[in-house]
Amino acid sequence: SRAISPDIAKCGPVELPPNAITLPYCCPILPSPLKIIDFKEFAKPNAPLRVRKPIHLLDDEYMAKLEKGIAIMKSLPENDPRNYIQQAKVHCVYCNGGYPQKPPFQNLKIDIHRSWLFYPFHRWYIYFFERILGNLIGDPNFAVPYWSWDSIEGMQMPKYFADPNSSLYHNLRDPRHLPPYIVDLNYHVNAESTTQDQQVNYNLAFMYKQMVLADTKEVFMGGVYRHGDQAQPAIGSVELAPHNTVHKWVGRADLPSQEDMGTFYTAARDPIFYPHxxxxxxxxxxxTSLDGGRKDYRDDQDWLDSEFFFYDENLNLVRVNIRDSLDTKKLGYVYEEVELPWLNASP
Ligand code: C2O
Structure with missing residues (x-):
C-alpha cells in the first residue's frame, strides 16, 4: 500500500511562517509505554444520532452547552490531551510538518492540507473534539453546530462568538468583521472586494462556482497524495475558498499571517474554527450528492487506508483511517438539512 501514515513517534518541531507571533511546540504528549488502539467505536444501529445544526437556527440554551464545553476544555491541565490548547496543537502538528512520513520517506513531512486528505482529516478531528466536549458536559448527544456561511442567515460571524464574556470569544480577530458585517467568501486580505449590499449575491454565485462547477474529485477534493509523494499536491476548490478565505477573514489583517484563524499553527485556538x-x-x-451522486476518491485503496491519530474522550490514543470516516451515520452524526440558496445561483 502507498497510503500516508504519520510516524508519530518521530514528531518534531513544526515549520512556522515568517514572524510567527508565538512559537508553539505542537507534538502531542504520547502515552508511555506507547499504546495505540484501532478505532472501532461505530455507532450502534438504533442509537440516537447527534444532529449538527446551523448556529443561526439554534437557541441560547444549546449554544450555552458549546460555551460550557469549551470553557471546561480551557480549564483542564495543560498536559491533558483534552485541554483546549492541546486540541489546537493537534491541528498544528498535522499542518505544519510536525510528523514525517514513514521510512524510507522520513525526509518528507506530512501536511493534511492541499490534498485529498483535507476533508477526511478534518472530519476525524471534529469528530473527536465533539466526543470530548460532549463527555465533558455530560451530554453524549452533543453535536458541534455549523457556521453556515453559505446560507443567507449565516453570512456573518455568529453573535455568540462576539460576546467578550463568552468562552467562544477570541481576542485575535479582525475587529472590522464583527456581526452584522457580511462575510466575503472570496476575501483577500486588505482588499475588500465589493460593497456589503452586493456581498450576499456575490457569495451565492461564488458558492455555485466552488461547489456545482467543481464537478470532478480532483477539482473538489484536492490532489492525490500517497506515501512517498511531496506534500500539498493540489488544493480543492472549496478548501481554497471559502475555507482559506474565511480563515483569513476572521483573523487579524494587521498580523503577519492573519493570526489566529488566518494560519494553520494558530487557527484552532479560535473556537470559531470548529463550527467553520x-x-x-x-x-x-x-x-457527493450533487447531480444525483458525485464520486470522491472512495475507490482508491491508498486514500481509504490513509491513517491519522487522535485522543478520544477516555484519553486513549486512537488510530483511524479514511475508510471508517466515509459514513457519518456510522460515526453517530448527521447534518440537519437546510436550504441551499446557492444551488441555482449560476452567475
Ligand atoms: Cu486544517 Cu481550516 O484548516
Missing part, C-alpha cells in the same frame, strides 16, 4: 469546519464537513457530503 463542521460546515466544511457538511459541504463534503452535499458535494
Amino acid at each position: 469546519h463542521s460546515n466544511l464537513d457538511r459541504l463534503w457530503g452535499i458535494w
Whole structure:
C-alpha cells in the first residue's frame, strides 16, 4: 500500500511562517509505554444520532452547552490531551510538518492540507473534539453546530462568538468583521472586494462556482497524495475558498499571517474554527450528492487506508483511517438539512 501514515513517534518541531507571533511546540504528549488502539467505536444501529445544526437556527440554551464545553476544555491541565490548547496543537502538528512520513520517506513531512486528505482529516478531528466536549458536559448527544456561511442567515460571524464574556470569544480577530458585517467568501486580505449590499449575491454565485462547477474529485477534493509523494499536491476548490478565505477573514489583517484563524499553527485556538469546519464537513457530503451522486476518491485503496491519530474522550490514543470516516451515520452524526440558496445561483 502507498497510503500516508504519520510516524508519530518521530514528531518534531513544526515549520512556522515568517514572524510567527508565538512559537508553539505542537507534538502531542504520547502515552508511555506507547499504546495505540484501532478505532472501532461505530455507532450502534438504533442509537440516537447527534444532529449538527446551523448556529443561526439554534437557541441560547444549546449554544450555552458549546460555551460550557469549551470553557471546561480551557480549564483542564495543560498536559491533558483534552485541554483546549492541546486540541489546537493537534491541528498544528498535522499542518505544519510536525510528523514525517514513514521510512524510507522520513525526509518528507506530512501536511493534511492541499490534498485529498483535507476533508477526511478534518472530519476525524471534529469528530473527536465533539466526543470530548460532549463527555465533558455530560451530554453524549452533543453535536458541534455549523457556521453556515453559505446560507443567507449565516453570512456573518455568529453573535455568540462576539460576546467578550463568552468562552467562544477570541481576542485575535479582525475587529472590522464583527456581526452584522457580511462575510466575503472570496476575501483577500486588505482588499475588500465589493460593497456589503452586493456581498450576499456575490457569495451565492461564488458558492455555485466552488461547489456545482467543481464537478470532478480532483477539482473538489484536492490532489492525490500517497506515501512517498511531496506534500500539498493540489488544493480543492472549496478548501481554497471559502475555507482559506474565511480563515483569513476572521483573523487579524494587521498580523503577519492573519493570526489566529488566518494560519494553520494558530487557527484552532479560535473556537470559531470548529463550527467553520463542521460546515466544511457538511459541504463534503452535499458535494457527493450533487447531480444525483458525485464520486470522491472512495475507490482508491491508498486514500481509504490513509491513517491519522487522535485522543478520544477516555484519553486513549486512537488510530483511524479514511475508510471508517466515509459514513457519518456510522460515526453517530448527521447534518440537519437546510436550504441551499446557492444551488441555482449560476452567475
Ligand atoms: Cu486544517 Cu481550516 O484548516
